[in-house]
Amino acid sequence: CFCLLEWVCPTLAAMENEVLFRDSRDIQPLPEIYEEAKLKNSNMYKQVPDAKYVACPEDIWQPEPSAADEAENTEVKVKTKTQLMMERLKVKMVLVLDHNISLILVFVMTFWALFAEDIMLSVPIQKTVDRPFAYVSLVFLIIFGIEQIARSFAVPEYFGSFFWLMELVANASMVTSLGPIIFNAKSCLEGFVDLSTLSGLSAGSRLARVMRLLRVIRVLRVFNSCSKLRNPENATQKNQQSAIGKALNEKLVRSMILIVIALQLIFPLLSFDEVDDSRTLTFQMLVNARNFSTPEVFDNMIAAYKFFGENTQSGDPYGPKPYDTAFRTLLRISFGPWAQVYYNGVADPTYVKCFSNRSDSFLDCPQLYADSYRCTDLDFISMTTANGEEAEAIWEEQHYDMYIAQYNITLACLLIVIILVMYTALSSDVTSMVVQPIESMVGLVKKLSENPNYQLEGQSKSKYETEAVRIALAKIVGLMQLGFGGAGHEIISANLANEEKPGLDLMLRGKKKDCAYGFCDIRQFTDTVECLQDQVMLFTNSVGEIVHQSCHDNRGEPNKNIGDAFLIVWRPISIGDHSKVVDGALTAFRRCVREIASSQTLQLVTNVEAIHKKFGRNKYRTKLGFGLHFGWSVEGPVGSPTKIDCSYLSPEVKISDRLEAATKIYSSNILMSxxxxxxxxxxxxxxxxxxxxxxxxxxxxxxxxxADDRSNLWLKINPRLVEIYGAEAAYEQFSKTFHEGIDAFIKGDWSTAQQKLEGARDFCPKDAPTLLLMKEMKKRSIDPVTPTAPVDWKGYHDSEV
Structure with missing residues (x-):
């Protein structure tokens, strides 16, 4: 006999007057030829209505209307509308506050608050710019305050937080920059105590340094803002940062700020700072010597006081010296009505009234003093002599203040660099080792909730625990996908997406779907198990690998493994996808037949002595039967909270099983409805x-x-006819003759059917469908000589399938 393993038949030409019987419902009828046949014999096909294939609608649950009264509903609507407006306003405010223009403005204002005052003091510029600088600082302070209020409203968790308090203190520290607006710039004598306090603050006192340091907090926001502007993709990822990432970054910044502040406060307490009181103590000696010295001696003492007080390292205390080399310079010294004013380091009687007017300190002073010196540049030393006279020395410390301002700029820059380096280094480590792995796992869970088929990327080694958890997660997900299969996607997605319920929600409502079902069964499995014993798992899994892989490559989803049987489901995406689905299902099973017949693994596994004794030497072949059907079913979980299976429930699913069982009767590998x-x-x-x-x-x-003759291992054609017609022509003639025979059988013309089927038997003497039809006609014929259909013949018969 000639075996048609890989035979490919050309397209069969439709014969004239050829009529194919249609199912009673849910089938699209054939066009012209079907209509002509129906007109000729309408009684034969009167049970066949027009097909109406309609995709299963999605089950959508809608809540019943509330029974609340109209007034309550109206109040709820008003509240909801107000809340919606507030939420929209908050979102818009956050967008405005985080807009690129806003971030650039904060960048400029932050560095103004950090450096503007020190830059103004670090260079010798006229004090007429003080008030404009102060007004700019006031405007920026107001903007900072508005921003803080707006962010507190838009982001409720920001209000009262650590960063909110630090921003508040940083804003308060800017008040020290408003001295030219708050105090009278001309009067240095009426409020010289307050002015000296401000001078101490701006000169670098410990409290001022700490308060100024708080402004550096804004630099972190500016740094993040610049990162967003440079890399928009990172900005998007920042906006989607996880809660743990935000919390860790906030704690990291908070810890760094507190550590730096603590160091600024504690280190000065642990170190010995020698206070320079030399000018005050020397002036005290000068006051004491006022009543006990001759005028010449006292003048020499004043000259020495002036010389050494200006920190001159060498030179004649009684001779001239360069004025601009002095670190501090004496401007005025007075004892009661006597006063001496120095201009360019030389006593000048022209300006003897300088600094004597309390309402305008710079009245009658040189123009250089009025234009250049600020009240904060002056150090007032005031004492009372033994005879009750007021003694006063006024020192100019502009150069010293310039040095302190330059020191503050350097310190602020150093602190910014330290904080940014610390933040970048620590944040990078924390992000790469903790945050990113956790966020990656959270992202994977979200992706799995959206697409349960998502395949996780494998990772071979785990250096840290977080990587080990991710590897374990990938394995768990893989096992979950394999265990639940395509029918369990809904359960996986619903449970992963539901973050409110801590437990599992397994009893979900099923969904009605139109699917293609494929059922396959391993032949002679019981005898094979007895022979293979502990090797049966290798045998079954080898078969399962071929079946599953072939079906998976053709969009199939393995659903059930029942020892020797497998259920595969093909789910169409849309109505137009039905044809592609069934094409893929048949292609997959055709591939299974070929690969199982040629599998070297199965031949090696079954090449054991027990198999040879049971079935004969080299006679055992692994064979499977396949049944295919298309219809509806309900997809969902089946079971209890203790154990569930995700499956498809419907009588239509069982039809594929029945068709697979019929392959034994019809001696065909693949049968379909x-x-x-x-x-x-x-x-x-x-x-x-x-x-x-x-x-x-x-x-x-x-x-x-x-039946699919292309994959039918039992179909054997008479070799004598193959030699006469050729393989393809012989099968074509066989198929044509058989088709005429079964068409006559269905119509009830059994005598013609008998003739045609006998002709088909000549081509394939052992063709099971041909023999079964002839047997059925002989069994049910009302005439024992000439096959005749019963009177109540409807075109079909009962079967044992």
Whole structure:
């Protein structure tokens, strides 16, 4: 006999007057040729209505309307509308505050608050710019305050937080920059105590340094803002940062700020700072010597006081010296009515009234003093002599203040660099080692909730615990996907997306779907298990690998493994996808037949002595039967909270099982229903023939059964006819003759059917469908000589399938 393992038949030409029987419902009828046949014999096809294939609608649950009264509903609507408006306002405010223009403005204002005052003091510029500088600082302070208030409103968790308090203190520290607006710039004598306090603050006192340091906090925000402007992709990821990432970064910044502040406060307490009181003590000695010295001696003492007080290292205390080399310079010294004013380091009687007017300190002073010196540049030393006279020395410390301002700028820059380096280094380590792995796992869970088929990227080694957790997560997800299968996607997605319920929600409502079902079974499995014993798992898994991989490559989803049987489901995405689905299902099973027949692994596993004794030496072949059907089913979980299986429930699913069982009767590897066949593409239908029209056991609905001769290992053609016609022509003639025979069988013309089927038997003497039809006609014929259909013949018969 000639075995048609890889035979490919050309497209069968439709014969004139050829009529194919249709299922009673849910099938699209054939066009012209079907209509002509129906007109000729309407009684034969009166049970066939027009098909109406409609996709299953999605089950959508809608809540019942509330029973609350109209007034309550109106109040709720008003509240909801107000809340919605507030939420929209907050979102818009956050967008404005985080806009690029706003971030650039904060960048400019932050560095103004940090450096503007010190830059103004670090260079010798006229004090007329003080008030404009102060007004700019006032405007920026107001903007900072508005920003803080707006952010507190838009982001409730920001209000009262650590950063909110630090911003508040940083804003308060800017008040020290408003001296030219708050105090009278001309009067240095009336408020010289307050002015000296401000001078101490701006000169670098400990409290001022700490308060100024708090402004550096804004630099972190500016740094993040610049990062967003440079890399928008990172900015998007920042906006989607996880809660743990935000919390860790906030704690990191908070710890760094507190540590730096603590160091600024504690280190000065642990170190010995020698206070320079030399000018005050020397002036005290000068005051004491006022009443006990001659005028010449006292003048020499004043000259020495002036010389050494200006920190001159060498030179004649009684001779001239360069004025601009002095670190501090004496401007005025007075004892009661006597006063001496120095201009360019030389006593000048012209300006003897300088600094004597309390309402305008710079009245009658040199223009240089009035234009250049600020009240904060002056150090007032005031004492009372033994005879009750007021003694006063006024020192100019502008150069010293310039040095302190330059020191503050350097310190602020150093602190900014230290904080940014610390933040970048620590944040990078924390992010890469903790935050990113956790966020990656959270992202994977979200992706799995959206697409349960998402495949996690593998990782071979784990250096840290977080990587080990991710590897374990990938394995758990893989096992979960394998265990639940395609039918369990809904359960996986629903439970991963639901963050409110701590437990599992397994009892979900099922969904009705139109699917293609494929059922396959391993032949002679019981005897094979007895022979293979502990090798049966290798055998079964080898078969399962071939079946699953073939179906997976053709969009199939393995659903059930029942020892020797497998259920595969093909789920269409849309109505237009039905044809592609059934094409893929048949292609997958055709591939299974070929690969199982040629599998070296299965041949090695079954090449054991027990198999040879049971089935004969080299006679055992691994064979499977396949059944295909298309219909509806309900997809969902089946079971209890203790154990569930995700499956498809419907009588339609069972039909594929019944068709697979019929492969033993019809001696065919692949059988399919009429519903499945009618959805196949024309080029896929080549090599498929209608072999029977029956009702399944216990049913009343007739089904057309089709066999795939392309993958039928039992189909043998008479070799003598192969030599005469050739393989392809011989099969074509066989198929044509058989088709005429079964068509006559269905119509009730059994005498013609008998003739045609006998002709088909000549081509394939052992073709099971041919023999079964002839046996059925002989069994039910009302005439023992000439096959005649019963009077109540409806075109189909009962079967044991």
């Amino acid at each position: 009429g519903q499945f066949y009618d959805l196949l593409s024309d080029h896929i239908k080549v090599g498929i023939r209608l072999i029977d029209h029956v009702t399944l056991k216990g049913g009343v609905k007739p089904f057309r059964i089709y």
